[in-house]
Amino acid sequence: MIEKGKISASQMSVMMYHAIIATGILFIPKTVFDAAQQDIWISPLWAFPLGLLSVYIAYKLHKLYPDDTIMQYSEHILGVFFGKVIGFILLLLLYTSISVMVWQYGEFVVSEFLPHTPKYVVIGMMILLCAFAVHGGLEVIGRLSEMVFPVFFLLFLVIVVLLLPDIEIKRMLPVMENGIMPSVKGSLALYTWFAQFGIIYFFFPYLTNREKGMKWGGISVLAVTITLVLTNIIVILVFGRVTGNFTAPLMSAARYISIAEFLSHLEAIVMAIWIAGTFIKICVFYYALVLGTAQWFNLSNYRSLVLPTGFLIGVFAIQAFLNSAEASEHFHEVSHGLTDTLVYGLIIPMFLLSIAYIRKMKIFKQKGREKK
Amino acid sequence: MFNRKKFKFNRNKERQIDEEVLKPLYSNLEKNTEVLNFLYEDCSDVIFRSFVIADQIKAQLVYIKGMSNIEEIDSNVLTPLMQQTDQKSVNPRLLIEQRVSVAEITKIESFDTCVEQLSVGNPILLLDGDQQGYALGLAKWEKRAIEEPSGELVVRGPREGFTESVEVNTSLLRRKIKSPQLKMKTLKVGSYTQTTIMITYIQDLSDETLIEEITQRIKRIDIDGILESGYIEELIQDNSYSPFPQVLVTERPDTAVSNLLEGRVVIVVDGTPFVLIAPTTFYSLFQSGEDYYHHFIISTATRWLRFLFLFISLLLPSLYVAVITYHQEMVPTTLLLTMVDSREAIPFPALVEALLMEITFEGLREAGLRLPKQVGAAVSIVGALVIGQAAVAAGLVSDPMVMVVALTGIASFTIPRYNIAIPFRLLRFPIMLLAGTFGLLGIMIGLLAIIIHLSTLRSFGVPYLSPMAPMKRRDLKDTLIRAPLWKLNTRPHLTGEYNKYRQSSNQKPFPEKESGEE
Numbered sequence: 001m002i003e004k005g006k007i008s009a010s011q012m013s014v015m016m017y018h019a020i021i022a023t024g025i026l027f028i029p030k031t032v033f034d035a036a037q038q039d040i041w042i043s044p045l046w047a048f049p050l051g052l053l054s055v056y057i058a059y060k061l062h063k064l065y066p067d068d069t070i071m072q073y074s075e076h077i078l079g080v081f082f083g084k085v086i087g088f089i090l091l092l093l094l095y096t097s098i099s100v101m102v103w104q105y106g107e108f109v110v111s112e113f114l115p116h117t118p119k120y121v122v123i124g125m126m127i128l129l130c131a132f133a134v135h136g137g138l139e140v141i142g143r144l145s146e147m148v149f150p151v152f153f154l155l156f157l158v159i160v161v162l163l164l165p166d167i168e169i170k171r172m173l174p175v176m177e178n179g180i181m182p183s184v185k186g187s188l189a190l191y192t193w194f195a196q197f198g199i200i201y202f203f204f205p206y207l208t209n210r211e212k213g214m215k216w217g218g219i220s221v222l223a224v225t226i227t228l229v230l231t232n233i234i235v236i237l238v239f240g241r242v243t244g245n246f247t248a249p250l251m252s253a254a255r256y257i258s259i260a261e262f263l264s265h266l267e268a269i270v271m272a273i274w275i276a277g278t279f280i281k282i283c284v285f286y287y288a289l290v291l292g293t294a295q296w297f298n299l300s301n302y303r304s305l306v307l308p309t310g311f312l313i314g315v316f317a318i319q320a321f322l323n324s325a326e327a328s329e330h331f332h333e334v335s336h337g338l339t340d341t342l343v344y345g346l347i348i349p350m351f352l353l354s355i356a357y358i359r360k361m362k363i364f365k366q367k368g369r370e371k372k
Numbered sequence: 373m374f375n376r377k378k379f380k381f382n383r384n385k386e387r388q389i390d391e392e393v394l395k396p397l398y399s400n401l402e403k404n405t406e407v408l409n410f411l412y413e414d415c416s417d418v419i420f421r422s423f424v425i426a427d428q429i430k431a432q433l434v435y436i437k438g439m440s441n442i443e444e445i446d447s448n449v450l451t452p453l454m455q456q457t458d459q460k461s462v463n464p465r466l467l468i469e470q471r472v473s474v475a476e477i478t479k480i481e482s483f484d485t486c487v488e489q490l491s492v493g494n495p496i497l498l499l500d501g502d503q504q505g506y507a508l509g510l511a512k513w514e515k516r517a518i519e520e521p522s523g524e525l526v527v528r529g530p531r532e533g534f535t536e537s538v539e540v541n542t543s544l545l546r547r548k549i550k551s552p553q554l555k556m557k558t559l560k561v562g563s564y565t566q567t568t569i570m571i572t573y574i575q576d577l578s579d580e581t582l583i584e585e586i587t588q589r590i591k592r593i594d595i596d597g598i599l600e601s602g603y604i605e606e607l608i609q610d611n612s613y614s615p616f617p618q619v620l621v622t623e624r625p626d627t628a629v630s631n632l633l634e635g636r637v638v639i640v641v642d643g644t645p646f647v648l649i650a651p652t653t654f655y656s657l658f659q660s661g662e663d664y665y666h667h668f669i670i671s672t673a674t675r676w677l678r679f680l681f682l683f684i685s686l687l688l689p690s691l692y693v694a695v696i697t698y699h700q701e702m703v704p705t706t707l708l709l710t711m712v713d714s715r716e717a718i719p720f721p722a723l724v725e726a727l728l729m730e731i732t733f734e735g736l737r738e739a740g741l742r743l744p745k746q747v748g749a750a751v752s753i754v755g756a757l758v759i760g761q762a763a764v765a766a767g768l769v770s771d772p773m774v775m776v777v778a779l780t781g782i783a784s785f786t787i788p789r790y791n792i793a794i795p796f797r798l799l800r801f802p803i804m805l806l807a808g809t810f811g812l813l814g815i816m817i818g819l820l821a822i823i824i825h826l827s828t829l830r831s832f833g834v835p836y837l838s839p840m841a842p843m844k845r846r847d848l849k850d851t852l853i854r855a856p857l858w859k860l861n862t863r864p865h866l867t868g869e870y871n872k873y874r875q876s877s878n879q880k881p882f883p884e885k886e887s888g889e890e
Contacts, residue, residue: 008842109813114698117810125810125817132821136828143827143841144820268699272816279820 002294002302005139006208009216015145016200016220018152019284020051021227022277023104024193025156026248028228029235031331033243036186038172038236040243044228046187048221050346051194055217057349058197062204062213064356070201070349071295077356086348087296093344094199094292098285099316102127105278106317107324108248113271123317127286129279131310134287135303138206141283148276155273156227159250159266160234162257171240172233190228191342197221198345202288247324286313393484401500405432407483418490423450426457429464430500439493441512448473449497449508464499468506472497476509491566515540521623521645523790526662533623538568538642544625545572545640549632553577556640559590561604565597568642569604572628577635577863577871582832586637586650601641601648608650610830615795618831620649620656627661634863635870651832651866655840655851658682660788663854671854678786679852685783686796689726690807690815692776696722698811714770723808725769729777730800732758737781833867856880 007015032040058070065073070090075083106123114122133140176183197217204213235249238256246252254270290309294302321327389411398404405420412418421433431453435445452471468477478494480486486496486505493511518540521533534541542556557571569590573583589608598604601621609618620636622628623645628638631649639648658678663671695702696711703711718725736755743751763769780800787793799822806814829836839847847864849855858879862872 011842114811114813122810122813129817129820129824133824133827136824139835139842140824140827143835143837144823146841146843147823147827147837265701268702268812272812275813275816276820 002300003138003206003291005137005142006206007138007142007203008208009210009212011142011146012200012203012207012213013216013220013223014149015142015203015280015284016197016217017223017227018145018148018277018280019199020193020196020220020224020281022274022281023101024224024228025231025250025277026108026274027104028190028193029232029243029249030247031189032186032232033236034186035189036183037177038174038240039176039183040186040236041172041229041232042176042180042183043186043190044225044232046184047190047194048225050191051197051221051224052218054195054197054345054349055200055214055221057346057353058201058204059214059217061201061349061353061356062210066210067205069205069291069295070352071292073356074352077352077359084296086352087292090344090348091289091292091296093340094285094289095312095316097196097340097344098282098289098313099320101278101282101285102313102317103320103327105275105282107321107327109271109275111324112248112251113268120314120318123314126275126279126282127310127314127317130283130286131306133279133283134290134310135306138203138287141280141287144283145280148280152273152277155270156231159254159257159270160230162259162266163234163238163253165259166253166256167234167237168240169237171238172236193341194221194224195341195345198341198349199285199288201349202291286310289313393487394482396482397480397486397498397503397505399501399503401430401432401498404498404505408434408486411483411487421450423454425453425464425467425499426455426459426462428457428462431464432498433495434490434498435495435510436490436493439511439513440495441510444474444510444512445495445508449495449510464502465504468497472506472508474508474510478507478509480505480507488566518544524622524624524627524660524788526624526660526665528665529662530624530626532625534625534628534640534645534647536643536645538570538640541625541640541645541647542570542572545628545632545638548625548629549574554632557583557587559587561590561593561595562598563594563596565599567598569598570640572632572638572640574632574635577633578637579635579867579870582651582867583637585832586639590639598641598643600644601639601646604639604641605648610832611828614825614829615798616654616826616829616836617657617789617791617795618650618652618829618836620652621646621789621791622649623647624661630661630664633874635866651834653831653834653838654826654836657789657792658787659850659854664857668854668856672852675852675854678788681783681786682796685780685787685793686800687803687815687819688780688783689730689776689800690803690818692772693722693726693804694807694811694815697808711770711772714772717767718770719767720769721808722773723804725773726776726804726808727801729763729769729773730780730804733777733781734797839864 028044029040032043036043061070061073065076068076071087074086074090077083078086102123105126106119109122110117110119133144197220200217204210207213231250235243235253238253239246239249243249251267251270251274254267255265257266286309290302290305293309294305299305321330392407392411395407398407405422409420417437419435419437421435423431423433425431433445433449449472452473453467455471457467478485478489480489480496481504485507489507490496493513494507495510497506497508499505515537516535518532518535520531524533532544534544546554551574553575555573555575559569559571560566561569571583571587571590586608590604593604593607595603595607605617605619605621606612611618620631628647628649632638636649636651639650641647658675663675666674696715700708715722720728736751736758739751740748740755760774764771764774784793784797787796799818803815803818806818808814810817826837827835827841835842838844839851844865846862849859850864858881861875861877863870863874865872
């Protein structure tokens, strides 16, 4: 196998948690608020089944081809040519997806914290760092996410607790003012994030305890949902109707914290920890991309691809959008249509799974005919 | 080999020595003496003493001055052997058995064992007409007494430390572990020094493959001399470019023994009080033997304190620079005003100020180590003045900066092991540069880079950051916290097979139930 390292199912679960939540925790409240208003905290619950479905489909495919990633079994299922085509589409989508993530990171850091630093330096540094980790392999990324997780989660809880003095329950009332529809509509935007759980198909073959893959994948989805519900509740309780005015409401909320005149302006610390989370997120996707590319080319080693891929991501990320206005317009269009993450996270695997089942049934029928 | 090509003029002699050494002893005493004389040509410390046993057999006693116990040679070897006997013809072998009152006598058949025995200090007895020589276990040379190790001081715990002698060191281990399961394999490394290296482990606790791996790595070493265990450490570690120590170094027998009991392997090197312990993990480098002698709550608190100060020693100057340069809003207003006030007259940006002071401090610290004791005091006074008052008075650095530097300096001393404190001292500087250029983002990037590097490290197959990453829930009881002893039922899992349980469970002490009450 191209990757010799192995990770445990719980490591995979933590990796996926970071991969979804790192950007989600900042941008989801605003994105969902447009549709769901004060019901944003219900939306993650509607998106939860979709995340679970992505993991389940990936797991089913993994059961059929236990030692392969999607790049390999797409060829088994569709034949070499169509398999390669699907693989190519998938890689392209991953490329754009990561580039958007890196752009988001760069834009956010530059606009909120280092306004005088050129964006390509901020982005380049992060990509170099990720390249260093990806070069270390899957095991290293797994360990990194385990190291970062407790800090990330603890800080999140601390922020939530410190925001408690500023909350007001009546801001989230009335619950379900216009029925459940607004929150369901809000969850549409969440599909972008939850569909990303699909890339778990790159990690299933490298688990030490494969039988626990589904369980830990599910736990990961659940943890993401709970974190998002908590985030959205606290954001709506602090900001109420003005949530939509902030790009990153949780970060802005952290600015609000002021306890005993000493604990104030925590947003720099929040940003530092958030960078650690984003770093894991980019690493996970970056690794999936590098591994996928290597498998698409049938290479025996993926490490030589790390730097060139990183360079491409960097270039794409800098060129992705001119400014945040263009980006938000893009997201607005995309989240109401078919999102790219939905394609590679859910639709392609679903398509592959159905073809695989049809072929299997055919084989059974043939066998049945032969018997007769 | 390289050496021999370089010193061509010595080549013939060396080759001859190599040939002679491999030969067995002759039965002719004169010939034997001649060969030994040839081998030890120009070695004025090697003494040849010829005498006659019981007026009949010629004999030769060879020893190295200062390495053998001369009084014992006189009273237990020479005196009894030179006594006259009534018998007409004596059997020399029988005579030696009868008269030489020395506990340890090894029989020698070739010149290389002869040389080996001589160089550890055992006198050699050669007889005329006998192809066998005798090495008498009368080695005695000056060694340091067992003292308290100055590098690893404890408040509570044994006060003994390893010494330079490998025999003393292994005896210290054996005195603590009485079980015959304690095994010691001896290897000789160094073509000239022939340094003794003992691989010590407890059978059934250490993984066989681990012992095999360590033995192989040590056997692979081909070097002219081993002067300290640092040589071995550098030649057997997994990642030789990493600044982080991948082998635990200790001077304390109790630390070595506790590691042996956890299934690790202790490598004792002759000539140094520092023994190596492999494999090791990042967290075990922050543990002190004392952690297990104090109450577990206190030990846990101490461990947290160490980690806190680890972060301080790594990050404090960088945080200061980042906050002052980029994130002033993080500081409460009144404090900010004080800081700005003291920085007003300083001509440098915070980064330059920090670098200046940190480098000065590191220089002073290094100088303090090397300076002769007589001058040491003077330097510390000058250092205190330069770092503290004069620099502030001259308007070169601000008061808060002095505090930061002092705190950083103190912080790195709270780490119980010197060799893990050094990389963090070093890494402080690149992180400072990152902080000066990117603020908190830079610090985070630097920190993440360090964690990535630590995640890639392994020590003899054991991930460096385990049991935190990869997570081993059962082994967490002895990393960030120190669980009570009655909870430490299992050994940490290192590699492969291991003996899981170290004690029986349910050992929490409780008062005897008294039925008479109530």
